[in-house]
């Protein structure tokens with residue numbers, strides 16, 4: 001897209017002086033900003049150029065007054081949309097914003113940075129067990145209890161539900177789920193079953209099943225592409241959820257383990273339905289009934305993983321790839337994802353409900369309680 005800076009000097013000068021305390025930008029400052037813009041060495045990117053164009057038009061001509069260009073006239077349409085989006089912003093305000101934007105571009109360039117399509121990472125507040133951040137149109141949700149192998153406690157389940165809900169609505173194009181440290185995650189935190197008084201067991205199972213159902217639903221309903229970046233070993237629910245992700249990238253150090261029968265439990269995350277579809281019944285049975293642990297290469301061969309990368313270059317290669325994906329048209333990606341998911345959504349919710357019902361009973365079984373006790377008595381580890 002080409003926006004010639006000469007547009008700026010072609011506009012007849014309008015003599016304007018700011019009169020209010022907030023409007024400090026004079027016509028002279030505005031013209032100076034136009035001159036400074038021509039001195040920028042680096043192209044500030046189309047998004048910024050569109051913003052500059054729109055502010056310039058608003059500052060010099062007022063609200064958008066030209067007819068909407070045809071759908072296929074892409075450049076004119078993008079410029080018109082940008083200008084039109086400023087609505088009734090006053091000319092004084094537009095001049096001020098234009099001047100500030102130019103000034104920020106100049107400062108970023110002199111600081112050796114470009115302030116265009118690669119804005120700095122922004123951290124989302126209010127989370128303790130996960131880190132949520134957005135950068136390059138990607139919202140990243142990272143399990144963050146590395147000292148517990150990123151085991152998922154009740155607080156983490158709730159925080160992930162919240163983070164997915166927010167990521168579904170924010171400006172990002174795609175969302176990524178990954179782990180901090182050595183593990184992707186070791187799955188359900190077995191402490192979720194600890195310290196429960198005998199008369200509270202039923203309640204623990206009921207509340208757990210409700211939380212699990214809501215947690216898995218937030219993956220089923222997630223409206224944008226959701227990518228799992230499996231940085232290391234993955235256990236239990238973190239493996240089953242991969243079937244609900246749209247792409248799964250794995251380090252060659254990752255392993256995939258669903259030890260449900262070993263723990264006296266049963267499959268969740270819609271894996272009882274999705275795993276046979278993904279890998280075929282015979283292979284799904286080995287994983288979900290007989291606890292077979294897969295290497296990354298096996299998980300790829302069985303269709304659970306999209307691509308495996310050498311651990312040494314995993315982060316670099318994956319994030320470069322994702323950055324490119326996240327620059328694709330956001331709405332097109334979202335509607336396409338929703339279309340693919342819509343074929344199965346009702347079924348997935350039904351499977352989720354059923355799996356949670358069965359698990360609620362399992363958590364009260366001797367088989368499950370004995371397995372938990374063994375883990376805490378250090379008699380068993382996966």
Ligand SMILES: CCCCC/C=C/CC(=O)SCCNC(=O)CCNC(=O)[C@H](O)C(C)(C)COP(=O)(O)OP(=O)(O)OC[C@H]1O[C@@H](n2cnc3c(N)ncnc32)[C@H](O)[C@@H]1OP(=O)(O)O
Pocket residue numbers: 147148149151152154157186187188189190191192208209211212235236237238259260263265268375380381382
């Ligand atoms: C709302 C409820 C929904 C429930 C949904 C159900 C989901 C099902 C599942 O997810 S099943 C999977 C459950 N996970 C496990 O059984 C894993 C248990 N952990 C292990 O077997 C091992 O810790 C290991 C193999 C993951 C790692 O072994 P390693 O020897 O390398 O490390 P440590 O054991 O010393 O781990 C460091 C400390 O972290 C604690 N920890 C790790 N994972 C878990 C976990 N899942 N639950 C509880 N605690 C965990 C471990 O106990 C160590 O703690 P310590 O330093 O205090 O000893």
